[in-house]
Amino acid sequence: xxxxxxNAATTAVSKKVxxxxxxxxxxxxxxxxxLYTVGQKAKEALEDARERVAKLIGAKPxxxxxxxxxxxxxxxxxxxxxxxxxxxxxxxxxxxxxxHHAVLxxxxxxxxxxxxxxxxxxxxxxxxVPSEIEAAIREDTALVTVMYAxxxxxxxxxxxxxxxxxxxKGVLFHTDAVQAISHVHINVxxxxxxMLSISAHKFHGPKGVGVLYARGGIVLTxxxxxxAQERGKRAGTExxxxxxxxxxxxxxxxxxxDENNEKFAKLQDKLIDGLSKIPYSELNxxxxxxxxxxVNFCFxxxxxxxxxxxxxxxGISVSSGSACTSGSxxxxxxxxxxxxxxxxxHGSLRISLGEDVTEEQVDYxxxxxxxxxxxxxxxxxxxxxxxxxxxxHVFKESSIA
Amino acid sequence: MALYSEKVMDHFRNPRNVGSIENADGVGEVxxxxxxxxxxxxxxxxxxxIIEDVKFETFGCGSAIASSSMSTELIKGKPISEALKLTNKxxxxxxxxxxxxxxxxxxxxxxxxxxxxxxxxxxxxxEYDPADFPEEHDCEHCCG
Numbered sequence: 001x002x003x004x005x006x007n008a009a010t011t012a013v014s015k016k017v018x019x020x021x022x023x024x025x026x027x028x029x030x031x032x033x034x035l036y037t038v039g040q041k042a043k044e045a046l047e048d049a050r051e052r053v054a055k056l057i058g059a060k061p062x063x064x065x066x067x068x069x070x071x072x073x074x075x076x077x078x079x080x081x082x083x084x085x086x087x088x089x090x091x092x093x094x095x096x097x098x099x100h101h102a103v104l105x106x107x108x109x110x111x112x113x114x115x116x117x118x119x120x121x122x123x124x125x126x127x128x129v130p131s132e133i134e135a136a137i138r139e140d141t142a143l144v145t146v147m148y149a150x151x152x153x154x155x156x157x158x159x160x161x162x163x164x165x166x167x168x169k170g171v172l173f174h175t176d177a178v179q180a181i182s183h184v185h186i187n188v189x190x191x192x193x194x195m196l197s198i199s200a201h202k203f204h205g206p207k208g209v210g211v212l213y214a215r216g217g218i219v220l221t222x223x224x225x226x227x228a229q230e231r232g233k234r235a236g237t238e239x240x241x242x243x244x245x246x247x248x249x250x251x252x253x254x255x256x257x258d259e260n261n262e263k264f265a266k267l268q269d270k271l272i273d274g275l276s277k278i279p280y281s282e283l284n285x286x287x288x289x290x291x292x293x294x295v296n297f298c299f300x301x302x303x304x305x306x307x308x309x310x311x312x313x314x315g316i317s318v319s320s321g322s323a324c325t326s327g328s329x330x331x332x333x334x335x336x337x338x339x340x341x342x343x344x345x346h347g348s349l350r351i352s353l354g355e356d357v358t359e360e361q362v363d364y365x366x367x368x369x370x371x372x373x374x375x376x377x378x379x380x381x382x383x384x385x386x387x388x389x390x391x392x393h394v395f396k397e398s399s400i401a
Numbered sequence: 402m403a404l405y406s407e408k409v410m411d412h413f414r415n416p417r418n419v420g421s422i423e424n425a426d427g428v429g430e431v432x433x434x435x436x437x438x439x440x441x442x443x444x445x446x447x448x449x450x451i452i453e454d455v456k457f458e459t460f461g462c463g464s465a466i467a468s469s470s471m472s473t474e475l476i477k478g479k480p481i482s483e484a485l486k487l488t489n490k491x492x493x494x495x496x497x498x499x500x501x502x503x504x505x506x507x508x509x510x511x512x513x514x515x516x517x518x519x520x521x522x523x524x525x526x527x528e529y530d531p532a533d534f535p536e537e538h539d540c541e542h543c544c545g
Contacts, residue, residue, distance in 0.1 A: 303437050305462035309413065323437050324462035324503075331437065343434035379419045381441040382434045382460035391434070 002315040003361045007202075007293060008151055008179060008352035009319055013245065014204040020248040021206065024241035032238055033229065042240055049247040053211060056254050057196065058187035065212045065220065065230045066243050070178040070199030071102035072223060073212035076234070077174045077195040078106045078145060080214070080221040082115060084172070085142020092116045094136045094144045096128055097337035100151055100176055104333075107145075115142075126155035126285035126338045134165045143172045148180035148196075152321055152334040152350055153285030154294025156184060163192030172218070178202055178210075182253035183261065183291040188213055198250075200242065205249030209242035256355075264292035264353050267362045271295045271351060273400075274366030278373055280386070282395045284335060284348065293353040296321075298340060300395055301383030302347045302376040304331075310372045316365055321348040343382070344394045405463060406497035412467035417474050420456045427524065429516025432509055438465045440513040442473070446521055450481045457513070464496075464503040471495050472510035481521075484514055485533060 004012070024045065030038035032046045047061070054061045067073045078093070085091060095107055097119045107117045118136045122128055128146055137144070144166050149156045159175055166173035174195035177186060182203035188196060194215045201207040212234075214220055226235025272283055272295055280300040299307070304320030311318055321332025323346060330336070331345035340348075351365060377383040385391040405413070422443035432439035438461030445454035455477050457469040472492050476484040489507035493499050499507060519534045521527075 301460065303461050303465070306413070306466055309463045313414065322462070324464075341435075342437070346434075346437035379416075379458045380460040381430060381439045381458040384458065 001361065001364050003357065003365060004317045005351045005353060005357060005361075005365060006317045006319050007354040008154070008350065010201045010207065011204045011354060013201075013206055014249060014252065016252065017205055017245045017249045021241040021245040024244050028240075032240060033227065045244055046238055046240055049243045052247050053250060054213075056250055057181075057213060058189045059213050060216060062231070063188075063213055063216055065214060065234055066238060067210045067212050067234060068208055068239070069201070069210035070100070070176065070197050073197035073199075073210050074100065074102040074145075074174075074176050075106050076212055076220060076223045077197060077214065078103065078110070078143065079223060080218065081143035081145075081172045081174060081195070082110050083221045084219065085140075086115075088142075090140045090142040092118065092138055092141045094118045094120065094133060094141060096120050096122050096146055096157075098122045098126065098150055098152075098334040099145070099147050100178070103145055103147070103176055122150075122155075122337050124339050125289070126150060126153045126334075127289050128157050128162070130158050130161040130165055133162050134169070137165070137169050137171055141169075141171050143174060145174040145176070148175045148177040148186070149183065149291050149294075150285065150334060151179045152332055153296045153338070154179070154290040154352075155285040156180065156289045156291060159193065160191040166194070167192040179291065181250070183257065183293065185254075185257060188215070194218060200246035200249060203249050203253035205246040206242045209239050209246050211246070260355060261292045263355075267353055267357060267359065268292050268295055270359065270362050271366060274363075275369060276399045278370055279397050280393055280395045281373075282399045284338060284340065295351040295353075297349050298335070298344045298395075299347045299349070299373050300344060300393060301380050301386055302373055304346055304348050306376055307347070307349060307369075307372055310375070311368055314368045314372075316368055318365075319350045319352075321350065322346045341394055404500060405467070408471075408495070408497040409464060409467040409499065412470040412496065413463045416457075416466055416470040418456050418470065418477065419458070421458060422454060422456050425456075425517075427517040427519075427521030429513045429518070429520055431512045431516055432461070434460065437461060438506065438509060440465065440469050440509050442469075442513040442517040444517045444521060446481065452476050452479055452481065452484055461506065461509075462503070464499050464506040465509065467496055468492055468499070468506040468510040469513070472507075472514060476514060481518055485518055487511055487514055 030042040032043040050061045050064045172194045176197045178199045196213040198211040200209045220233040224235045284296040304322030305324035308320045323331045335345035425443040426446040427444040430441040441458045443456045447453045455473045459469040489511040492507040522529045
């Protein structure tokens with residue numbers, strides 16, 4: 001059985017999206033900056049896409065900037081806010097400990113330039129406490145940036161509350177909504193969001209295209225310099241087919257949020273209940289305040305990469321936050337931020353559902369994970385030590401509520 | 402190219418000499434759960450100083466399991482003197498290579514075997530040159 005359950009990593013482009021994109025490769029291939037007919041047709045399609053995307057999040061078309069994806073949008077939002085702040089002597093930025101690296105590494109680069117960065121705690125449940133953001137805001141705070149939903153553990157943040165606080169304090173507020181836009185209803189006006197990042201490939205759109213929404217009046221700083229595309233704020237000939245594909249995918253995703261959530265909720269319960277039966281395992285992140293497609297577990301005594309390679313042999317595509325899979329030497333910064341010790345964070349597994357995943361496949365995932373964890377524990381000296389009491393357990397034997 | 406060679410995947414999927422040996426003549430354990438890998442080697446050594454049997458238990462990634470498996474194959478039935486000459490390079494080559502950030506797994510395998518032999522020497526009061534058993538490398542290089 002083949003099960004793709006890594007939709008938080010990327011998704012398959014839907015047939016409908018591919019079909020919508022094709023004419024922009026072979027028929028309406030003009031450069032939107034060209035003045036002849038095929039160029040102007042491309043320009044019309046570009047502006048149509050802009051209007052439609054704006055409408056989906058409650059923004060104005062002039063507030064939508066097309067980018068190469070979520071990382072670029074995050075970079076540009078943060079750098080822009082930093083430059084605007086610096087002009088007024090504001091060089092303090094607030095964020096969280098478990099942001100995506102597109103945010104954290106941009107903040108680190110600003111720190112080297114002399115900005116002061118405060119990363120608020122995300123607590124054991126992986127949810128920011130708005131009053132802690134409020135308490136961290138200072139006279140010289142230039143920006144608050146908090147992700148809408150975490151990419152690893154799926155926890156949803158109180159964005160509207162944080163937005164209201166930032167508005168009252170007169171501080172710019174950015175949210176990386178890459179993992180949330182297809183799972184949660186977002187309205188940038190109602191939720192007081194000044195800037196927001198989106199990436200198309202997380203909701204059945206193509207890779208290499210995204211959106212930065214920036215409220216009217218916020219003057220962006222260019223990250224890519226060159227031509228006058230995107231009102232002079234993002235140079236480079238527009239990826240029109242990608243932009244059209246993203247627009248169709250986003251309309252589809254947002255139209256089906258409630259329907260999908262209802263379906264995912266049942267499968268999520270099944271996964272959580274099933275995996276909780278594995279002794280000494282625990283769900284990462286709040287059970288309720290999380291996107292319905294995300295399940296993330298830690299299992300004591302095993303290492304995540306071997307777990308996911310053996311699951312791959314069984315046809316299951318999932319991911320892990322172990323050091324070996326993160327490509328760095330440390331396990332996931334997200335799991336460490338919610339207080340998981342290193343040795344447990346190495347044994348993590350993320351399952352992210354897609355619309356095609358069936359109940360039968362979910363049962364297969366639970367059965368396979370249970371078997372593989374038991375198999376790996378069978379020759380793990382770390383597990384032996386836990387069983388023999390030579391090392392302390394982190395989790396209780398049973399996490400069944 | 403895939404992450405791992407066919408050889409690594411074969412030893413990962415079908416590890417040789419998995420398990421433990423009761424009343425082993427030498428046992429060596431290296432690594433740390435904080436870093437995400439622990440290797441434990443059990444040796445059965447006969448009067449002729451030959452490694453009659455060897456088993457391993459490993460907590461770690463695919464290449465850690467494959468390196469343990471391969472290194473046990475390389476020393477099984479061999480005299481101790483030969484086992485002590487096993488280098489991480491030999492383990493890596495026998496596996497048709499490891500990705501650069503996984504080379505430390507083969508280092509752990511070499512160290513685990515040396516640690517098990519040292520344990521055998523210590524238990525039996527056999528003298529040895531401490532220079533043959535360098536201190537285990539610390540964990541600092543691999544995790545924070």
